Amino acid sequence: MTHKPASDRYEHMPYIASGDSGLKIPRISMGLWHNFGEADNPIKAREILLHAFDRGVTYFDLANNYGPPPGSAETFFGAFLKQDLSKHRDELLIATKAGHAMWEGPYGDGSSRKNLMASLNQSLKRLQLDYVDIFYSHRYDTETPLEETLQALVDIVRSGKALYIGLSKYPPKQATEAYAFLRSNGCPCVIQQDRYSLLSRKVEQGVLDTAAENGVGFCAFSPLAQGLLTDRYLDGIPADARMNKSPFLKQTDLSKEKLHALQQLSQHAAQRGQKLSQMALAWLLHDARVSTVLIGSSSVQQLSENLHCLENTHFEAEELNRIHQIIDPFAV
Ligand SMILES: NC(=O)c1ccc[n+]([C@@H]2O[C@H](COP(=O)([O-])OP(=O)(O)OC[C@H]3O[C@@H](n4cnc5c(N)ncnc54)[C@H](OP(=O)(O)O)[C@@H]3O)[C@@H](O)[C@H]2O)c1
Numbered sequence: 001m002t003h004k005p006a007s008d009r010y011e012h013m014p015y016i017a018s019g020d021s022g023l024k025i026p027r028i029s030m031g032l033w034h035n036f037g038e039a040d041n042p043i044k045a046r047e048i049l050l051h052a053f054d055r056g057v058t059y060f061d062l063a064n065n066y067g068p069p070p071g072s073a074e075t076f077f078g079a080f081l082k083q084d085l086s087k088h089r090d091e092l093l094i095a096t097k098a099g100h101a102m103w104e105g106p107y108g109d110g111s112s113r114k115n116l117m118a119s120l121n122q123s124l125k126r127l128q129l130d131y132v133d134i135f136y137s138h139r140y141d142t143e144t145p146l147e148e149t150l151q152a153l154v155d156i157v158r159s160g161k162a163l164y165i166g167l168s169k170y171p172p173k174q175a176t177e178a179y180a181f182l183r184s185n186g187c188p189c190v191i192q193q194d195r196y197s198l199l200s201r202k203v204e205q206g207v208l209d210t211a212a213e214n215g216v217g218f219c220a221f222s223p224l225a226q227g228l229l230t231d232r233y234l235d236g237i238p239a240d241a242r243m244n245k246s247p248f249l250k251q252t253d254l255s256k257e258k259l260h261a262l263q264q265l266s267q268h269a270a271q272r273g274q275k276l277s278q279m280a281l282a283w284l285l286h287d288a289r290v291s292t293v294l295i296g297s298s299s300v301q302q303l304s305e306n307l308h309c310l311e312n313t314h315f316e317a318e319e320l321n322r323i324h325q326i327i328d329p330f331a332v
Pocket residue numbers: 030031032033034035061062138168169193194221222223224225226227228230231232240241242243277294295296297298299301302303305306
C-alpha cells in the first residue's frame with residue numbers, strides 16, 4: 001500500500017541554507033551506503049526511509065556504487081520512490097555521485113567527463129528520475145585535469161540532469177580551485193561532503209574552513225564512525241553489526257583501549273541525558289560550519305534514537321574539554 005506521510009513531518013526538523021545558496025537542507029540527512037542493497041531486507045529498508053521522511057529528513061544520499069552489488073541501492077530507492085513517495089518528489093533532495101570504481105574498463109572509474117556523464121545517465125535510469133537534486137564528484141581524481149571534471153559538472157547542471165553540484169573528499173587546495181571555477185561558471189558548489197566525527201577529525205585541518213570561507217555548505221558523513229560512536233559495540237560485537245558484514249569496518253578498528261574510551265564517553269553522554277550516538281551527532285551540529293550530519297541506520301529504532309540528538313546540541317566549554325580528553329587519543 002502507498003504510504004500516507006505524517007502530516008507533522010516538518011515540525012521537528014530544522015533546515016538551514018547550505019552555505020551561501022538558497023537550498024535548505026535538514027540538519028540530519030539519510031545515507032544509503034549500507035543497508036539498502038540487494039542483499040538487505042527490503043521491508044526493513046522501506047520502513048527506515050519512510051520513518052526518515054515522516055520525521056522531516058528530506059535529503060537522501062546515494063552514489064552509483066552503493067549496494068552491494070553496486071547500483072542496487074539506487075535501484076531499490078527508485079522503486080521505493082515510485083511506490084511510496086511519487087507525489088512528494090518536490091519535497092525531496094536526492095543526491096548521487098560518481099568517481100569510484102563502478103564498471104569494467106578504462107571509463108568505469110575516476111572523474112573524467114566520460115565517466116561522470118555516463119555514470120549519471122546510468123544512475124538516473126536506476127533511480128527512475130529525470131534529474132537529481134545534487135550530483136557529487138565523489139572524489140578528486142589525480143589522473144584527470146581538475147578543469148575537465150568541473151566543466152563536466154557545469155554541463156551536467158546546464159543539461160538539467162542535476163540542479164546543484166557537490167564535491168566529496170576534495171583536499172582544500174583543489175576544493176578552493178573548484179569553488180572558484182564553479183562559481184565563475186554560474187554553477188556554485190552547494191556542498192562539500194567529507195568524513196567527520198569525534199573519531200575522524202582530519203577535516204579540521206582545512207576542509208571545514210575552506211568550505212565555510214567560500215560559502216559552501218558542509219555535510220559530515222559517517223558521523224557515528226560507522227557505529228563505533230553508538231552503543232552498538234560497548235558490550236561486544238553483535239552478529240548482525242556492520243563490523244561483521246562490511247569490509248569498511250574491521251575488528252582491528254576497535255582496540256581495547258578505544259572501547260574503554262567509548263564506554264567512558266557513553267557515561268558522559270548519559271550525564272547529559274543522551275545516548276552516545278546522540279551526543280556524537282550533537283557535537284558535530286554545535287559547530288556552525290557543519291550544515292548537516294549524514295547518518296546511516298540499519299533499523300527504525302536506530303534512526304529514531306539518532307533524530308533525538310536535535311533536542312540538545314549545546315556544550316559547555318568545560319564539557320568539551322572532558323570529551324576531548326577522553327576521545328582525542330583515538331581520533332585521526
Ligand atoms: N562521500 C563518501 O565518500 C562517503 C563515504 C562514506 C559514507 N558516505 C555517506 O554517509 C552516509 C552515512 O555513512 P555511515 O553509514 O558510515 O554513517 P554512520 O552514521 O557513521 O554509521 C551508520 C551505522 O552505525 C550504526 N548505528 C547508527 N545509529 C545507531 C544507533 N543509534 N545505535 C547503534 N548503532 C547505530 C549502524 O550500524 P549497524 O549496521 O551495525 O547496525 C549504522 O548502519 C552513507 O550512507 C553515505 O551516504 C559518503
